[in-house]
Amino acid sequence: MCGICGLYDLGGGDLGDNCEEIVRAMTAQLRHRGPDEKGYHFHDPMAMGHARYFWGYYLRRYCGKSS
Numbered sequence: 001m002c003g004i005c006g007l008y009d010l011g012g013g014d015l016g017d018n019c020e021e022i023v024r025a026m027t028a029q030l031r032h033r034g035p036d037e038k039g040y041h042f043h044d045p046m047a048m049g050h051a052r053y054f055w056g057y058y059l060r061r062y063c064g065k066s067s
Helices: 019-028 055-063
Strands: 003-008 037-043 046-052
Touching (some): 003 019
Antiparallel strands (some): 037 046
């Protein structure tokens, strides 16, 4: 289970001064979708965030299986 979020300016312009803050806050709201890792990409006219759930770790730890 992972999650993604983002902003995109359809006009191709600048997303504004606080777009990084907004995407980081949006990604923080996804922590239930992926508590293991998060990342960001900022390049006008787009800004994206993601949260990653690394299920392989849990399979190995709790089930003795490899990912």
